[in-house]
Amino acid sequence: MAIRYSVIIPTYNRAQQLLLTLASFETQTYPKQLFEVIVADDGSTDGTKEMVEGFKASYPLIYVSHQEQRGRSAVRNLGLRRAKGLYIIFCDADFVVLPEFIRIVSRYHRKYPKSVLSGIPHSWDDAFTHYYPDFSPEEKEQCRNILTQSNLWNADYEAANEITPIITPEDILHQTGALSKVVSPTRVPPNTQKQFATTDVAPWMLLVTRCVAIRRSHLIRIGGFNERFVLYGLEDWDLGYRLHRLKIPFYCIKEVVGYHQEHPTYLRGNVLNTENLRIMYETYGFNDSSLNLFALIPPSEDFETYKNTLRVLRRGFRSRLTRSSALLLRRTLRIAAKQFYDQSHTHAYKKSLHLIKKKAENRKSRVAHVLREMLVKSEKLVE
Template sequence: MAIRYSIIIPTFNRAQQLLLTLVSFETQTYPKHLFEVIVADDGSTDGTKAMVEGFQASYPLIYVSHQEQRGRSAVRNLGLRHAKGLYVIFCDADFLVLPEFIKIVSRYHRKYPKAVLSGIPYSWDDAYTHYYPDFSPEEKEHFRNRLTQSNLWNPDFEAANEIIPLVTPEDILYQTVALSKLVIPTKVPPNVKKQLAKTDVAPWMLLVTRCVSIRRSQLTRIGGFNERFVLYGLEDWELGYRLHQLKIPFYSIKEVVGYHQEHPNYFRGNIINTENLKIMFETYGFNDSSLNLFTLLPPSEDFEAYKNTLRVLRKGIRSKLTRSSALLLKKTLKISAKQFFQQNNTHAHKKSLRWIKKKTKNRKSRVATVLREMLLRSEKLVK
C-alpha cells in the first residue's frame, strides 16, 4: 500500500533528543507500512548521520542532509522533496510523540481531509529528557525544582560538564513511568492557549512546525517554505499565511499527542526576528492589518490582545457607526508598518499620527479606544 503520512523531522545537532523522537515512532499504533520518517539534517556535526543510519527502525526511515547549514526553511524543503505521502507531518527533532499520534492525526484528517491540522496549543507541555550543563541559572533552578518534586534530584547534576540523559530509549519503547515523572506543565497561560485554538482571526498562526500536518499537494502548490527565512522566527507562520490565502482551513487537534523535550532557550534563537518580519512586508506589502499589527503589538508580547485588536477592527468596519474609526485604525497600522520597514521620514510619520489623533479625539467607541492605544504605540516607533 502507498505511504499515507510522511513525517519530516528537520534537525541540527540534536542527536540525543532526535534518538528519543525516532524511538517514539516505534511505539505508533498506526500501521508502520503506511508512514515514513524523513530526517532532514541541516549539516549537523554531532554524529547525527551515524546515529540515524545505525537506527534499526521498524518503519521506513530516510536520512537526507545538507553538507553545510542552510537554515530552517531550506532543510524542511529538503525533506519535502523526498516525501511520498498524501500528507506531510512536520515534527521537530525534540518532539516526543505518543503512541496514538498518527492514528489521532488520521482520524482528524478523515473529518477534515483538506485542512491544516495543528498539535498546538494542546501539545505544548515540556518534559525533561536530558540535563544540559549549559542551562541558564534560571533554567537550572526550574530543572532542580521539577526533579525535586519527583524525587529524582541528584546534587551531582550541579557539577556535570556533559549532557546527562534522564529518559532512555527503553523508557520510551516500553512506556515506563520515567517520562511522566519529568513532564513540566505548560508555561503558556490558559487564555493564550484558548486564543491560539480559535480560528476566527489569523488562523494561520496555528501552523507551528513542532507538530503540524498538511496535504502534500498543498505544500508543493505553494512551493514549500520560503528559503529567504534562514534564522528562527516567522518561517512557519509565513507558510501558514500563504495556505490561508488559498482559503485552506485550519484546525487544532484537541488532544495531547506528544511532549517537547526541554532544552536551553538559546537553541531557539530570537523569538522576534525583525529581519524576517521585514521579509514579510517585502513579500506581502502593507495592506493586511494582521501583518501590520506585528510592528505595534507582537503576538509574543500579548497574544490575546493581538487577536482581540483584529476582532475590534473587523467588527468596527462592519458597523456604520464605527467604520470611520476602524478605517483610521487600519491606516495607523499601515503607516506604522511602513515606518518600521523603512525607518526614515519620521517627520511624515509623526504628522500622520497627529492628524489621526486629532480626528479621533472625542470618539468614545471601543474601536476609538483601541485606536488611541495603537497611536501611542506607534509614536514609540520613532523615539
C-alpha cells in the same frame, strides 16, 4: 501499501533529543508501513548522521542532509522533496510523540481531509528528558523541582559537564512511565493557549512546526517554505499565511500528542526576527492588518492583545457608527508597518500620526479606544 504520512523532522545538532524522538515513532499504534520518517539534517556536526544511520527502525527511516547549514526553511524543503505521503507531518527534533500520535492525526484527517491540523496549543508541555549544564539558573531550578517530585533528581547532575540523559530510548520503547514523570506544564499563559485554539481571526497562526500536519499537494502548490527565511522566526507563520490565502481551513488537535524536550532557552533564537518580518512585508505588502499589526504588537509578546485588536477592527467595520474609526485604525497599522519596514520619512510619519490623533479625539467607541492605544505604540517606533 502506499505511504500515507511522511513525517519530516528538521534537525541541527540535536542528536540526543532526536534519538528519543525517533524511538517514540517506534511506539506508534498506526501501521508502520503507512508512514515514513525523514530526518532532514541542516549540516549537523554532532554525530547526527551516524546516530540516524545506526538507528534500527521498524518503520521506513530516511536521512537527507545539507553539507552546510542553510536554515530552517531550506532544510524542511529538503525533506519535503523526498516525501511520498499524501500528508506531511512536520515534527521538531525535540518533540517526543505519544503512541497514538499518528492515529489521532489520521482520525482528524478523516473528518477534515483538506485542513491544516496543529498540535498547538494542547501539546505545549515540556519534558526534562536531559539535564543541560548550560541551563539558566531558573531552568536548573525548574528541572530540580520536577525531578524531585518524581524521586528522579540526582545531585550529580549539577556537577555534570556534558548533557546528561534523564530519559533513555528504552524508557520510550518499553513505555516505562518515566516520561510522564518528567513533564512540566507549559509556561505559556492559559489565555494565550486559548487564543491559539480560536480561529476567528488569523487562523494561520496555528501553523507551528513543532507538530503540524498538511496535505502534501497544498505544500507543493505554494512552493513549500520561503527559503529567504534563514534565521529563526516567522517561517512557519509565513507558510500558514500562504495556505490561509488559498482558503485552506485550520484546526487544532484537542488531545495531547507529545511533549517538547526542554533545553536551554538560548537555543530557541529570537522569536520575532525583525529581518524576517521585513521579508514578509516585502513579500505581501501592507494591505493586510493582521500582518501590519506585527510591527506594533509582536504576537510572541502579547498574543491575546494581538488577536483582540483584530477582532475590534473587524467589528468596527460592521457598524456605520464606528466605520470611520476602523478606517483610521487600519490606516494607522498600515503606516506603522511601512515605517517599521523602511525606517525613513520620519517627519512625514509623525505628521500622519498627528492628523489621525486629532481625528480620534473625543471619540468614545471601543474602536476609537484601541485606535488611541495603537497611536501611542506607533509613536514609539520613532522615539
